[in-house]
Amino acid sequence: MTGKKIAVLATGGTLAGKAASAADNIGYTAAQLGVEELLAAIPALHGAPLVTEQVAQVDSKDMSFELWRQLALRCAHYLAQEDVAGLVITHGTDTLEETAYFLHAVLAPAKPVVLTCAMRPATALAPDGPQNIADALAIAAAEGAHGVVAVCAGTIHGAWDVAKQHTYRLDAFTSGDAGPIGYVEEGRLRLVRPWPTAAVGAQAALQKWTAAKRWPRVEIVMNYAGAGAEVVEALVAQGIDGIVAAATGNGTLHHDLEAALLAAQARGVKVVRSTRCAQGRVLSPAGAGLPDSGGLAPVKARIALMLELLA
Ligand code: SIN
Numbered sequence: 319m320t321g322k323k324i325a326v327l328a329t330g331g332t333l334a335g336k337a338a339s340a341a342d343n344i345g346y347t348a349a350q351l352g353v354e355e356l357l358a359a360i361p362a363l364h365g366a367p368l369v370t371e372q373v374a375q376v377d378s379k380d381m382s383f384e385l386w387r388q389l390a391l392r393c394a395h396y397l398a399q400e401d402v403a404g405l406v407i408t409h410g411t412d413t414l415e416e417t418a419y420f421l422h423a424v425l426a427p428a429k430p431v432v433l434t435c436a437m438r439p440a441t442a443l444a445p446d447g448p449q450n451i452a453d454a455l456a457i458a459a460a461e462g463a464h465g466v467v468a469v470c471a472g473t474i475h476g477a478w479d480v481a482k483q484h485t486y487r488l489d490a491f492t493s494g495d496a497g498p499i500g501y502v503e504e505g506r507l508r509l510v511r512p513w514p515t516a517a518v519g520a521q522a523a524l525q526k527w528t529a530a531k532r533w534p535r536v537e538i539v540m541n542y543a544g545a546g547a548e549v550v551e552a553l554v555a556q557g558i559d560g561i562v563a564a565a566t567g568n569g570t571l572h573h574d575l576e577a578a579l580l581a582a583q584a585r586g587v588k589v590v591r592s593t594r595c596a597q598g599r600v601l602s603p604a605g606a607g608l609p610d611s612g613g614l615a616p617v618k619a620r621i622a623l624m625l626e627l628l629a
Contacts, residue, residue: 378410
């Protein structure tokens with residue numbers, strides 16, 4: 319630890335979840351324990367300089383744009399404090415990658431912002447939350463650490479790459495082709511590639527997000543066997559602002575769906591082509607009718623498109 323404070327911002331998740339029995343890892347209610355109770359479960363931290371805030375108490379499947387607004391503002395507040403070395407955000411695993419990407423896009427932090435989580439509730443026989451929090455605190459205090467990252471199961475993932483890949487295992491996250499940024503081993507950092515590069519225009523993006531009277535509506539439409547025009551036509555009729563196509567393979571779309579997306583684009587709806595493949599990116603041929611997502615997975619391409627539409 320550097321002697322500076324770490325700000326711990328709690329938002330809920332399984333990490334703060336409770337089940338009726340220690341044998342039950344799945345039949346729990348998320349977001350039950352407060353931040354002080356979470357930290358009390360980590361004896362090694364007693365005496366460490368922490369400042370804590372319960373920003374929310376939600377199951378992250380219920381994450382909202384308003385909550386992102388509040389969280390981003392609290393992060394900006396603590397990042398601006400000279401005596402704060404870094405931030406830890408406790409979060410549910412289900413939408414962690416979206417919050418991580420959003421914060422990356424609006425904060426561009428010169429300090430570490432470390433999201434952490436758990437796959438088992440706090441009441442489990444062997445909960446993973448306390449170790450993940452301890453690891454996240456170690457990274458938030460690590461010399462030279464910066465940018466928005468996620469720490470889970472001893473692995474550090476960058477906000478751009480991180481994705482939940484497993485429904486049950488403790489090591490539930492991947493960084494795909496990019497690989498992790500590093501590892502946390504006995505509280506020590508082992509860096510294997512550079513910390514994330516700050517997002518361009520983050521400050522303006524934060525201002526626009528926080529000032530918005532209405533966030534742009536962007537939906538994800540998936541390609542699959544038998545996909546048609548109907549969903550896109552319904553969205554256009556409702557006045558949708560943007561659509562991310564979770565295309566098959568290298569950006570392929572059923573010809574009926576593609577025609578509907580091109581028609582939507584011609585009517586002024588912003589359309590971006592991503593892929594439903596868990597790995598790889600869409601490599602567009604020259605003159606492609608629909609722009610690709612620049613390597614962003616559909617859920618993150620949606621956030622990027624919302625921010626673009628706000629701008
Ligand atoms: C949540 O995302 O809040 C619940 C599931 C989890 O944290 O694993």
